[in-house]
Amino acid sequence: MLTVLMLFSAIASLRQNPDGVTLMKHIGYPYSVLTLLSIAKILGVIAILVPGFPRLKEWAYAGFAFDLVGAIYASLSVGDPISQSLPIFLGLIFVFGSYIFYHKRRGEKI
Secondary structure (H helix, E strand, O other): OOOHHHHHHHHHHOOHHHHHHHHHHHHHOHHHHHHHHHHHHHHHHHHOOOOOOOHHHHHHHHHHHHHHHHHHHHHHOOOOOOHHHHHHHHHHHHHHHHHHHHHOOOOOOO
């Protein structure tokens, strides 16, 4: 579910849709930041789905967590209500849940 969420988010943002442009203007970031994050999300999805490369997977999970925490911070910093960030919190739950199950599947303790 995490990879689907991140992939859909990345593809939607790469198409320079009006909602994305409006969102980036609202939080005061240039649209190019959204393009950079979209490419990073696609690379993170690939890293998680391709077998092997455990260190790369760790970086991908960290990147997803930083992306979502940064989105929450950016939203709150411009005065948006916390209720507007609730879907992003759901994304964080997916990141942490996927991370935990990844390590359990490998037989590791977190």
